[in-house]
Amino acid sequence: MLAILAALAATPFTAADLVALNRVSDPQVSPDGRLVAYVMRETDLDANRGRTDLWLLDLTTPQVAPRRLTRNPANDTSPRWSSDGGTLYFLSTRSGSSQVWRLALAGGEPVAVTALPLDVGSFKLAPAANRIVFSMAVKPTAATGKPDGKATGLLYDKLFVRHWDEWSDGSRSHLFAATLDANGVAGTPVDLSQSLDGDVPSKPFGGDEEYALSPDGKRVVFSLRVAGRTEPWSTNFDLYEASIDGGAVTNLTAANLAWDTQPVYLANGDLAYLAMERPGFEADRFHVVVRSAKTGAVRPLTLAWDRSVSRLGVTRDGKRLLATADDLGQHALFAIDPANGKVVKLIGEGYVDEYAPTQRGIVFSWANLAAPADLWFLANGGRPSRLTNANAAQLAARTMGEFEQFSFKGWNDETVHGYVMKPVGYTPGVKYPIAFIVHGGPQSSYANAWSYRWNPQTYAGHGYAVVFIDFHGSTGYGQAFTDSISRHWGDRPLVDLQKGLEAALARYDWLDGERACSLGASYGGYMQNWIAGNWESRFRCIVNHDGIFDNRSMYYSTEELWFPEWENGGPYFDNPATYDQWDPSRFVAKWRTPMLVIHGAKDYRVPDTQGLSTFTALQRRGIESQLLYFPDENHWVLKPANSLQWHATVLDWLDAHLMKEGTVSGSR
Secondary structure, rough: OOOOHHHOOEEEOOHHHHHHHHEEEEEEEEOOOEEEEEEEEEEEOOOOEEEEEEEEEEEEOOOOOEEEOOOOOOOEEEEEOOOOOEEEEEEEOOOOOEEEEEEEEEOOOEOOOOOOOOEEEEEEEEOOOOOOEEEEEEEOOOOOOOOOOOOOOOOOOOOOEEOOOOOOOOOOOEEEEEEOOOOOOOOOOEEEOOOOOOOOOOOOOHHHHHHOOOOOOEEEEEEEOOOOOOOHHOEEEEEEEEOOOOOOEEOOOOOOOOOOOEEEEEOOOOOEEEEEOOOOOOOOEEEEEEEOOOOOOOOOOOOOOOOOOOEEOOOOOOEEEEEEEEEEEEEEEEOOOOOOOOOOEEEOEEEEEEEEOOEEEEEEEEEOOOEEEEEEEOOOOOOEEEOOOOOOOHOOEEEOOOOEEEEEHHHHHHEEEEEEEEEOOOOOOOOOEEEEEOOOOOOOOOOOOOOOOHHHHHHHOOOOOOEEEEEEOOOOOOHHHOOOOOOOOOOHHHHHHHHHHHHHHHHHHOEEEEEEEEEOOOOHHHHHHHHHHOOOOOOOEEEEEEOOHHHHHHHHHOOOOHHHHHHHHHOOOOHHHHHHHHHHHHHHHHHOOEEEEEEEEOOOOOOOHHHHHHHHHHHHHHOOOEEEEOOOOOOOOOOOOHHHHHHHHHHHHHHHOOOOOOOOOOOO
């Protein structure tokens, strides 16, 4: 009776709630520190997409609700302030392509700043306010593409043939600068990176954090990887400096053959940036380096700090650096002294994503496992205070699952962390079936964060307990912990998952170890195939999204080759032993657990043949299985309707195997 009453009292969070949430991002503070412009995404279920507008809040009157600045069927994003704070520049597709627009806060309608024949991908304003730097994808004259006439074949002579979710059309993202006339309209652009064969920002996820303008507005520093024929197996990004007027470029970091990126300027003119040390390793530690404006001398700043920086910034006075990094199951915000590298933690719990400094403190985006991102303000020497509550009404009507971090002795008796989440309507004395989620990456962390794809609250709201482990290879526990998974995909993480589940069962008496399903995507999907053949009797069911089935075919069909080459000690043809050692397809004869396989046709990171191969193996073995295939999705599921279908299919699969007593693993 108590369980029934608890369930009736709780209104659980659902996948429909997840899809409908407003999403706040990209806070930008005005020069006087008074106003904050930001982006909010709202879901248009009828159009099956999200659409974005600009919003504004006043830090001097936090009790006043934010106001909408734009309302347009197109997307408005990337707000950036003019130097006098009277005008907001932004990207918009309202003209039919992505261009820069401006809006005077004193009143009036948005006015186009650019009217270029190509989409503008990102931009920044020079401090002098009469210059703009922006990126556009252009086609070099020798670009490979479709021939004229009726033929449709594409001819390539080098990789990348396809990347993430697009086939190459030969274009490169170049960085341009233009002068704004008296009316604020951009003149003829100058190509700053045309002499280099590479993309600024990097593809597929780079943004304006990869370039910076000097305090006097005369120079631009940007991160670029020279492509050539080595691009798919190289992580050698360098920082280049160019005059904003164009001309020759100078490589500032040629001595480092690994990754250099995210340049920011300090008040004294010194250049700070992020650097890795090991070529070819995308999950190496990003540490902070400072380059002297006077001498050009380079000095590592944070080598003694065993964390990898995600986003580098600088305080409004230019005297301290700011950084976010994974840290013991959180994604924290730190301040760094550029003189001696001393690190001070500013926000330690939850997930701090984007941030924008003011004269009085820092505006930042914050979320955790029970709350989507909103904007908060951390006053200098004070405590955080909420600025936005973008989903107040919807979340007030929902009950979230309670969560707790725990630790245990994992592989090699080293400390490993994980999280458990109670189901909504939890009642003491009742045991609940388990959704055991394995994160992807593998060099990543589920952490105390909010997700719009793999969100534990959707399982807790459906009556499931949730367990997830930051196994060896996860980030935020020191670089040695992250490094430990390379060439060990199948043993060390599996030990952690096995010991982590047993530790959770021993500690939390509300977990029902006899009713558990394992789920994961990407590396987490790989691990589902590995579990099927190497921990085959533990789970009643498995959910495998975009998982690797065969390491050899994966190597020869994926796009970013530096990843499998580092993880397995070289190309497949030079070192097949490691690939074969951790190949899930070797153990298909031991598979017996029912599996739901999910894959997207536009996933070029883990091509869809991996999912089809998994489903073929299951069907041929006579194991209960289903295949959910999305012709229009990539490595992720992004469209609202597809997300709803994904969640419904996954939860139906779990219900069929965990909510009915007597269901056991085995062939059907």
